[in-house]
Structure formats: C-alpha cells, structure tokens
Amino acid sequence: MIFSFLAWGQASDRYKGEYANFYRGEELYEKAQYGAAREVFSEFTKSFQDVQDPMYVKARYYEGMAALELFNGDAIKLLMEFNNEYPESIYKNTIFFKIGENYYQSKKYKDAKEWLDKTDPKELDTAQLATYHFKLGYANFQLEDYASARNEFYEIKDGKSNYSDPALYYYSHIAYKNKAYQEALDGFLKLQNNSAFQKEVGYYIVQIYYLMGNYKKVAELAPEYTNNDNGIEKNTAEMNLLIGDAYYRVQKYDEAVAYLEDYNKRKETTRDQDYALAYSYLKSKQYDNAVKLFNRVTKENDALTQAAYYHIAQAYIEKEELNYARAAFKSASDVDFDIKIQEDALYNYAVLSYKVDYNPYNESIKAFELYLAKFPNSDKTENIYNYMVNVYSSTKNYEEALKSLDRIPNKNIKLKTAYQIVSFNMGIEKYERGDYTKCIEILKGVNKYDVNPMITAKAKFWSADANYMLKSWSAAINGYRDFLLVPGMNDLQLKENAYYNIAYAYFMQKDWVQAIQAFRTYTQLSNIKDKARLGDAYTRLGDCYFTKDDPDFQKSAMNYENALSYDGIQKDEVLYSLSKVYRLMPAKREAQITTLEKLLKDYPKSNFVIPALFDIASGYKNEGKYTDALINFNKIIQDYPSNILVKDALIEIADIKFKQKNYQESESYFRRVLKEFALDDVTCKRVTKGIVDIYRATRQQDKIVALGKEFPCAEISSDDEEIFFYETANELYVNEKYNEAITEINKYLKNFPDGRFAIQLTSYLADIYYQRDDQEEAVLYYSKIIEKPNSPYTEEALIRSSKILFNNEQYDQALPYYEKLIKLTSNSQVIYNTQLGLMRCYYLLEDYTKAADYASKVLENELLKDKELQEISNYIAGVSYFKSDQLQKSLSYLRWTADKISNERGMEALYLLAEANYLLKDYVNAEKLHNELMNRKPMDAVWMGRSFILQAKVFMAVDDLFQAEQTINIVIEKYPNSDDGIKEEAQSVKEEILQLKETPKDVEDNINRMIDMNDEDNE
Structure with a gap:
C-alpha cells in the first residue's frame, strides 16, 4: 500500500512540474495520437530553455517521429536537424531506420535503401531486424541489385517472422534468375502450401523441373497443378507449352499433341516449337499434320531444317507416297549439319529413286555414287552395288551409266x-x-x-x-x-529380220541373182509371223525375175500370184505388175485383161486404175477388138480429163479410126492432140506421122507440105530453122554436154520463145541446173514450165520446184506448187509425197488446222510405211490439233507419238499430252503423264523443266502447296540453263506458292507474374 501510494504521488507530480507537457506528449505518442502529441511536444520545446536537457532532447526526437508517423512534409527535415544537433544521440540509429521505412512505404526504393544502409542492424530489436532485412532486400530487388537483395533475404528466409515466407519467395526467385535451379526449387517447394504464393510457386516449380531437364517430373506435376484450383493458372499457353514439351521429351507423343497444339494455336511459335509438335504428330500417326508443320520449320538452312525434311520423308513413307518421300530425303541429304541424318537420307533417297523408277536427273545413280564417295566404309556398300547393277540394267541415260561404270x-x-x-x-x-x-x-x-x-x-x-x-x-x-552364224541364237524375229534385210540389200544393189536366192531363203523360213512382209518378199521375187538380165516371166508371175494370197501388201500394185508379166506371155494375154479388170473392180480408188484402163484398151486394140478398146480409151478421156494418159488415149483412138479407115475422125483426133497438148518431139513426130499417113491414104499430098510448115516436128522440110536449133540443143543435152547445151537452148528460146519445143528445152535447161545444184536457176526455169498449160514436163517441174523451195525453207513459195501438184498427178507415190509436203508446209507456216488435215491424210495413205515419216506425221497431227485448240482430237496422236518415239519429239508429245489434260482439268492424268515423262531416258532438260512447272501447277490446282514447292524447287535448283526463260517462270510460280503459304496468326500478350510487396501485404 505504501508503494502504490508513492507511485501515484510521483505520477501526479509529473504533470505539475516543468516537464508536465513532455509527459503529456509522451503519453499521447504512446497511444499513437501523433498529431496531438506533436503539438504538445512543440509547446514543450518552445518553452523549455535547456536544449541539452535529456527531456528536451527526447521531446525533439518525439516531435520528429510523430511528424514521420503522420507523413508530414517536414518530418524528415526535423529528424535530420535532430541528428545534426545531437550526433551522439541514442535515437540516431532508430531515426535512420524509420526514415528508411518511410521511403519504403512511399515506394521510393532508392531513398529507402540509402537510409536503411545507414542503419546499424545490431542496434535493432528482433522484430525490427526482420523488417529491416526484408525492406532493404526488397528495395535492392526493385533497384535490380539482386546480389545485395539476396543477402538480405537470406538473413530472414528461414525465420519465423511475417517476412520469412516473402523473403524466401524472393530469395528463390533470385536463385531462379541466376539459374541456381536446385536452390530455387528448394525454396519454392517450401512455399507450395502457402496460399499467398501457391499459384506462383507452382508455375516456378514446374518450370524449374523443366529447365533442369526433369521432364518426367514435369509430366507428373503439371496436370496436378493445372487441375487444382489452388494451383497455377489453368490452361495458360505457357503452361501448355511446358507440359506438351515435357511429354514430347519423355516420348509420350499422344499426350504431347493436345498441349502443344493449344500453344501453337494461341501463340507465335518458334521453329523448335513447331518441330516438337510436328514430331509428336509424326509419332502419333497424324502424318498429314506432321508434313504441314514440318514444312513450316524448313525456312532456314540449318540442322533443324535437315531433320524436318528427314521426318517429312518418314511421314510420306508411312503414307506410301514414295515419290514425295524421295524428294524430302533429297532435301535432307543436301546438307551436312548432321552426318548421320545425311548418310541415311542419301541412302534412302537413292534407294527410293531406284524403287519408284523416278530419276529425271539420273539422281539414283548419282546418289549412289555420292554415297560411296562420302561414306566409303559404310556397311551398306554391298547393297548399293547391287542397286547400281539394277539401275545400270534399266537406265536410259546410257552415256552417264558407262562413265559411272568406268569409275568402278x-x-x-x-x-x-x-x-x-x-x-x-x-x-x-x-x-x-x-x-x-x-x-x-x-x-x-x-x-x-x-x-x-x-x-x-x-x-x-x-x-x-x-x-x-x-x-x-x-x-x-x-x-x-x-549374226546368223552365232550358235544358239534363239531370237527368231531377229533371224527373220536378218534374212529379209539381206535380201533387200541385194535388191537395192540390183544384184538380182543374189536377191532371188536371199528372198527365197527368207520365204522358206518356218513360222514367219509378219505375213505382210512375207507377201512383200514374194512381190520382190516377182520383180527380180522380171527385171534380171534373163527374165523368167513364168517364175515372176508365180511369185506375184503367191504375193496376192497375203494381206497387208499393196495388192493393186501387185496385180498391175502381174498384168505386165502376162502381157509378155503369149499364153496369158487373156489373163492380162482379167487381172486388170480385177484391179478395177477390187480397187476402184487405186492409183493404178488409169494405167489399168489404158492397158486394157491397148490389149483389146492389139487383139483387134476396137469397140472394146474405144470404150476404155474414151473412159480415160471422159472420167480423167486432166490425166497425162489422155493424150495417149487420143492418139490410140486416132490410130484405131485410121485402121477402120475412118480418116476424117482419125485426123480430127490427131489434130486435137496437136491443139490441146504441148508435145515432146517424139510424140509430135508420131502424131504428125499419123496425119501424114492419113493424107497419103486419102491422096492429099498438098496438105503434107502445109503440115510440114505448120509442124516442123514432122520433118517435112529439112532446112527448117527451128528444127536445126532444136536438134542441136537436144543432141548436146542428150550427150550430157551441158555447157554447150545451155548456150544452144538459150539461142532456141531467144528465137522461138513460143516454139513447139520451148517447153521441152526449158525442161532440159531446168534439169541441167537441177543436176548442178544451181537451185535458184532450176526453180526459175521450172516456174516457166509451170506457168504454161499442162505438159509432160509439168509434173516433174512441180515436184522438183516444190522440193527445192521446201528444202530452202521457202515454205510459202513451195505451198502453191504442192497444191497444184496434188490436183494434177495421178501417180500414187507423187500423191503421197505431195501430201507430206503440204502437211509440212502448213505446219511450218503455223496453219495448224490445215496441217492437221493433211497429217490425217498422210496417216490414211497406204504408202506410209517409213517409220520416221509415221512418227513425224503423228507428231504434226498431235501438235497441230493441240495448237489449233482441238485438244480432244490431239490426245490420240500425242499418245501414239509419246509411245512410239523416244527422242525429243516423243518428249514434247508427252509433255503436250500432259498439258492438254491439265487444260481439260484432268489433273490425275496430267500428274500421271508428268511422271511418265520423268521416266523417259535420256531426258531433255527443256521438256523436263516445263513438265516440272506444269506439275507444280497441277499441285497448286489441287491445293497441295508442299508438293508444289518441292516440285518447283527441282527446276530452280537443277535446271541447267538460265537464258531460256524456264527458271524465271519457275521462280514466278514459286513466289505464287509462297504467297499462298503465308497464314497470319493471332497472338496474346505475355502475363506479368511479378508480386508487388508492401507492408500491408505482410504485417
């Protein structure tokens, strides 16, 4: 009781003395009534005179601290003045600490650090010490002085204060930034049950396991965190990337796809990320998706691109699309970032080139050679040699194959x-x-x-x-x-060909005896399959027996008769030849007529119809059957008025009329011949002689002299000037004295420009220049003949002129001559040759409609036997129909040409066939035809380049941009020429492909995951 009383008494005295206001202020300060406290302390210090008094000093301290607690603007000034006036004060360290805290609360971390650095932590109590270390650490953290921050957080991270867990979080975060992943992980694991940090540390834990390569742990933990409401944010793109990549790295590709796919859709991805998803697609058997995404990886020239191409190839192999796999292996083998990949890719590329028989640049053999050069000690060497043997045995790039073989x-x-x-x-x-x-x-x-x-x-x-x-x-x-002497040769077709060609070789040398023996040997062979050729052999035997020095008409006729029993030969020609033999066999005269009549009946459109009619008429005439003879001669005149035999038919009719003593009609027919035809000397003499015979028979001798003056060819007057000039020129020409003949012919033509023999001698002059290969002069004189009415020389003039002009590439001038010749001639061979000329001229003059028409006629002509002309005609037909936009008609001719011809025309035809199908929108056939063209050996670079461009367009048409790009790259990288426009066209197509491939993606902003720490969060 005494103690209590004394204490109360002392307390009461505190408020009565000179320190009364101090105590009242202190009481208010301790009750956190800082405003009132500051006023009381201010009154005290103003009224108290002893500035060294401990109470005064403490009042000044309280006044500054109250202002600081109130965040008054002069607080720091008051405290700094206090420290300056009382540098040895016990409150100095506390002031430093409190000013630092004040700046911290205001987020002025640089100032906070400055004042906290002045604070001596040894003078702080336990609670203050934890606050000191955290706030100084956090200020350093915000100022990016992570080393200093780490040291401060370290002091309290393992303690029991409110700042321990935040300090541990930031300590672990700094360790994470410094890549001290185990240290960071240890800290974050301690915080995973702290609700304040749970979401963030979960993310860090997963990421650290990922960065440490513990992908199995990531795969185990990540779904747990994403499925836990207290865990990290669900389904973030970043989280899906970590999970997906972890699954990818532990080879759980099916699980990886969903996570990586989500990230790929929501974020702009790197090539490595695209690669991981593409590889997961591949392992999950989603091959189309794998190819598309791997293709996005191939933008750079590096190891990742090499691996991507290799995996694209694997995907195509799984899809059994070996051509595309081959192209991808090729791309993977072109670089050496990864030697193992390069080796395996090069091997597979070569093997696939062989297996799909698709090596337009002879890649298969080149790849095998390159493989052996790069990897001579490979365990695949023996396999490669076996493949190379097979390639050599099947390739058509023979020159390169031989060079390759010579290198082994x-x-x-x-x-x-x-x-x-x-x-x-x-x-x-x-x-x-x-x-x-x-x-x-x-x-x-x-x-x-x-x-x-x-x-x-x-x-x-x-x-x-x-x-x-x-x-x-x-x-x-x-x-x-x-060849025939080789023992054991069992190729019967070649043996048959050899015997046949031996016979024809003798035939072409006009060695009739040897030809007969050889043809007979051929006809005696057993099992001859080509019956048409057998018939031809019998025909040539007939020719040989008929033509040899001692003709054997009986055997000639027998062989012609044998030939007629075989199809596939020109039976009309054989019948006509047989009739000529019968004409020379007295016992067969009647058979001659019968044979010719059979020709007329069975082959009414034959080129031998007119000669047959003439021979029938002549046969009747020789037998004295004039009525029948006149019927047939008149048939020639009436039905074939332009034919050259009309003149001879008129002469024969005139002769029959003479024999019938119908002299007036006979003279009329002879005169008609002289009037309507430009005659050669022999015919003129024959006709005038016939007229002379008429005049003699009718005793009109006076007319003979007039006839002689009218027709010098009758040689009525020996001193006739024209006859002299003519005979001189003619004799020189016949004796092949051409220089003198030219002079004398020109003299005749000068004096008698319209003479009876002008056309004949003009023909001689043209012939001389033709034989001398003076083509310009030859054409000049032949043209003079052509301008005149038809004569015996017209046809030859047309034939030779058109030939010269065509050979000199004067197609526009040759064309009208061909057109006139086709109307004039009745000779089947000339008709055939003229059709060829018209076809070629129209084609070369780019009149493709008419070129196609005449090509069709040539192909229908029975005389078309020559293999090369068959090829040219089909080629022109196909190309002309194509270029005249008759695409459907062009197909069959282009197909024939492509199948039969292995040279450049065949390749062009196959290319045009592919382009026609492309233009007809038949893309499947267009691609097949491209592949067929690629198998052609040897390959022409131009058509190969065009075909690859066409193939790229086909792929573009069906929206397969990967194959379009791969295909067009072949042209850009491999095409050997740079000046023919093909590479430029290919580059243009590639730019179009690249534009089609560009697909912009939407992306989302990154999330700021930093925690803003202040006192309110932790106190």
Missing part, C-alpha cells in the same frame, strides 16, 4: 554384265534416234566384257541394221551373216 575398279560379274547391257542399250538408243554411225561405234563396246554371248550376237545384228539404214549394203550383208 575391279568390277564383279554383275557389273561387267551391266556394262555389256548398257553399251548395247546405248547403241540401240542411237539407232532409234537415227544416229546410225554412232550406233555402230558404240555397239563395239559390247565386246569389252563378253559375258553374255546372246547380247554380243544381238549387237552384231543391230550394227548390221545400222549399216543397212546407212545404205552400206555390203557391210550390212556381212554383219547379218555374222
């Missing part, structure tokens, strides 16, 4: 066999392209490795056949005979 030392039996086969095939290719001299030279290489005697034997045959085509008849015969 110590060839085994398979490679030697391949060498023999390639040499043989190259020789045959030269043969088919008409380079017969080169064919003979190359076929000699078959003997270098005589592994297969049958191939050697066939080389003998084709070498002989090449000589045959070169008209080296003796060499051809010897070659065929060498």
